[in-house]
Amino acid sequence: MKSVKNNLLGIYEKGIPLSLSWDDKFKLAKESGFDFIELSIDGKEPRINRLYWTDEDIDEIYKISLKYKMPFKTLAFSAPRFYPLGDEELCEKGVAMVKRGIEIASKLHASIIQLPAYDVYNKPSTLKSQELYKKNIESLIPFAKRHDVIIGLEELEDVEHFNTHRKMADYLRSVNSPNLMLYGDTGNIVYNNLDLLNDLPYSKDHLVSCHIKDAVYHNEHNVKYGEGTVDFKGVFDYFREAEYQGYFVSEVWCEEDPDFVPYLKEISCFIRKYMED
Numbered sequence: 599m600k601s602v603k604n605n606l607l608g609i610y611e612k613g614i615p616l617s618l619s620w621d622d623k624f625k626l627a628k629e630s631g632f633d634f635i636e637l638s639i640d641g642k643e644p645r646i647n648r649l650y651w652t653d654e655d656i657d658e659i660y661k662i663s664l665k666y667k668m669p670f671k672t673l674a675f676s677a678p679r680f681y682p683l684g685d686e687e688l689c690e691k692g693v694a695m696v697k698r699g700i701e702i703a704s705k706l707h708a709s710i711i712q713l714p715a716y717d718v719y720n721k722p723s724t725l726k727s728q729e730l731y732k733k734n735i736e737s738l739i740p741f742a743k744r745h746d747v748i749i750g751l752e753e754l755e756d757v758e759h760f761n762t763h764r765k766m767a768d769y770l771r772s773v774n775s776p777n778l779m780l781y782g783d784t785g786n787i788v789y790n791n792l793d794l795l796n797d798l799p800y801s802k803d804h805l806v807s808c809h810i811k812d813a814v815y816h817n818e819h820n821v822k823y824g825e826g827t828v829d830f831k832g833v834f835d836y837f838r839e840a841e842y843q844g845y846f847v848s849e850v851w852c853e854e855d856p857d858f859v860p861y862l863k864e865i866s867c868f869i870r871k872y873m874e875d
Contacts, residue, residue, distance in 0.1 A: 600841040602834065603874040606633040608671060610809070613850040613862060616644070620659050624666040626859065631866030635663070636672045636847050637706065639699060641680040649677070649698050656705045663706075670708040671845055672750075672781075672807050675699040684717025684731030693734050696749075697741055704745035710807055710845070711742075712750045712781040715760040728759060732769070735778070742777045750781030750806050755789035755818060762792060764800040771804075780804040783849070784828050785813035785821070795832045802840050809849040810869055820851055823868045834872040846873070 609632040614623050627635050639648050663669050677699070681692035696713065703711045717723050717731035735749070742749050753766050760766055766780050782805050787794045801808075810833075811818065812826030824830075848865050852858035 599838050600843075602837045602842060602846075603870075605837075605843065605873065606671060606845050607866060607869060607873070608632055608634040608636045608845060608847040609862065609866075610636050610674060610847055610849040610851075611638040613848065613852050613858075613865075615852055615854055615856060615859070617854070620662050621665075624662055624668055626862065628666050628668060630862035631870065632668075632848070632862075634668045634671045634845075636674050636712075637670060637708070638674045639677050639702070640674075641677040646677050648702070649695065651702065653705065656702060660706050670703075670706040672710045672712060672847060673699065673703040673706065673708045674712045675703075676714055679714055679716050679719050682716040682719045682727075682731070683734040684723070684727035684729075685719070685721075686727075686730065689730060689734055693738065696738055700738070700742050700745050700747050700749075703747050709746070710748045710750045710779075710781070712752055712807065715751045715754055715757055715766070717757070723757070723759065736773060736775075739773075739775050739777050743775075748776070748806055749778050751778065752781040752783055752809075753786055755786040761790060762787060762800070763797045763805075767800045767804050779806045781806065782808035783811070783818075784809065784833055785811040785818035785826075785849070788813040788826065788828050789816060789818040791815045795829060795836065798833065798836045799840070805842065805844055807845040807847060810846050811849045820853075823865060830869075830872045831875070834875065 609627050639645050678692045681688045683689045683692045699711055717727045782801050812821040812823050812828045814826045
């Protein structure tokens with residue numbers, strides 16, 4: 599059984615106030631006990647405008663990460679939710695956005711770009727949209743490989759055909775590419791009242807990073823750690839038994855409330871307690 603106490607622990611960027619400078623963001627993350635920041639590019643301004651960063655913009659942020667010895671490891675790229683890869687009317691723009699996200703991840707020297715597994719958004723999923731999604735995802739693999747980036751598909755609580763590690767693993771095995779892997783999320787499984795400890799073993803051989811968050815039935819957004827129904831001891835016992843070597847990331851949202859900032863240290867201590875047990 600291998601220890602996971604030395605695995606890197608990141609903090610989702612939305613857990614840190616957007617108004618802070620990048621220098622202050624890294625300083626806060628460091629002081630709060632995290633090893634890296636998971637950059638967020640979502641579908642709303644101002645973060646979606648990061649798709650238009652110049653090489654100089656990217657290099658400046660990368661240098662700040664090195665200054666604090668907190669190089670980027672993962673990029674959370676949720677922007678394609680609004681341009682899903684299974685939607686005939688929107689997928690062309692979605693594919694272009696993902697390619698740009700891969701380029702940014704590569705230039706930041708982040709090895710993983712996390713994508714939510716939406717074939718459509720706010721409309722019914724069909725076999726046709728699911729097939730189109732898979733076709734477009736698989737078309738992106740060579741591009742990701744050229745940029746030395748892994749696409750990490752995240753299972754989602756509101757996508758029935760991709761809402762468990764088991765379903766994701768079945769698909770990933772069929773593709774069988776080291777550049778298309780699983781980005782797990784403990785809260786998304788518990789959201790549907792599913793058995794997380796029974797589902798986790800299906801992630802073995804596919805999992806490269808995992809959002810560590812608490813949740814209750816039908817709520818996985820900012821449930822305080824320890825107050826939900828995620829069995830963290832069982833989760834980290836599994837990671838040790840599986841000899842998991844990937845990343846852990848705390849996915850929380852500060853909602854731009856400065857009073858949330860002191861909680862970051864509490865979060866890192868909570869998670870590291872289970873990493874070290």
